[in-house]
Amino acid sequence: MTAQKRALVTGGHAGLGLAFCRALTEAGYAVTALDRTAPKSAVPWTHRVCDLRDRAHVDAAVHYLTAGEPFDLVIFNAGVSATGRFEKIPLEVHQRLIAVNVEAPIVLCSELARRGALAKGGHVVFISSLSHMTGYPGAASYAAAKDAIAIYAKSIRRPFRRDLGVHVACAFPGPIRTAQAERHAPKGAKAQSRIAPEEMAQRILAALRWRRKVIVPGTRARIFALTGRLFPKLTARAMRRIVFDRLDREVW
């Protein structure tokens, strides 16, 4: 009998993170979730309250996470958004966004690796965004953060595989049907066209079994990604019309 595999999911309280926690628990993983919000009712996994905006919280999480057995799967999923005109969103909001979406996952990833908390043969997955392929006027700091995390994943892929035997992947999900997406969507955006978080989690986990390094879940997303790659300027302009021109308020 083999020991139970261990998984870590950041931002496990709601949305895609919650879907990952459920799917992995069902698949037999011992799951640890990090989130600033504590669950309202008992969950069948370990939930640790950690505010990723706060450096002291992140440092404490590093100690906590590296105290036990190494992780076979780590999903850097936690992320916040800020939509609206860049200059109208308070400076502090942009800073918090970069702390949660860029600084925290890179610090956690490099510290887990440095302290031997990533199991050989395991996986590390970063959740970037389809915006990496298309640009995202109306969420400039979010777009910046998601580009940064995508390139961090790409940069560490080879050394992690070679030196640690860890597979690094990056997922680029399009719109997901979550409360967070609902809050940030432009006026008139259709909720039906978004993928449900449970399905998104399954797709990403399935792609991991194939050891994919770039995961673009869904046909629509793939078409957008391809268009963005081939015609970056046109796509950014289209995104301006689809998203930015329809935003009537700032949301964070």
Next chain:
Amino acid sequence: MARRRILVTGATDGIGLALVRRLASRHDVVATGRRDIAAAQRLLPEGVLYIKADQSRPVEAAKAVGRGLLEIGWRELDFAVLNAGTGWAGSPQDEAAKSVRETVDVNLAGTVALAHIMFSFLRPASGQLTLIGSVARSGSSQFATYAASKAGLYGLSRALGQEWRGKVRVQLLDPGPTMTDMHEKAGLKTGWTRQWFIRPDDMAAMIEAAIRAGTTPKTLSFLQYVSGASIFGRTIR
């Protein structure tokens, strides 16, 4: 030929310093950096104003620059060149939290904060925001966090370019390896390859020409150098 109002960040070393030295006689230049005023003034050409702003504290630095500009009576800027940057070299699994935070703060959070404050200065002059990226922004196993921070600047420039269309032009320039102290500071021995790096003066000339042309994103490396960009490039007028 008009004297333009230009802000250059990270201007006490490397490319930033070369750019300020190049522009100072023809334009009105404000330089920023983390060095003390006395040390900065020894390096900077006469007539260049200096604001101390350490981007490892992004919000404080950006606010200090905004305040500093108002104090000298500048309410408009024609060009803001956000050049300040730092990095750490080595295997990504050896990088400690401290250096990750330093790189993300200076390169990404600091630039985002300054872009935010600069909008109100650039808008009335229909100015231009130039972010200094890097050729590493497509990924680098030796500079993982650095590459990530510079990729973030691309995402920022791409989104802001659309958001500010018709108001402020936004540009990203990606310099290739340049003969500055950055590699040594980052802990990387460049060895014999260094002789192939582009000199800071030449890079500054290429940057000025690229700012004038306005193309984005624009790589400034060997290919552009051998095609004469540092000699034939146009100047900001």
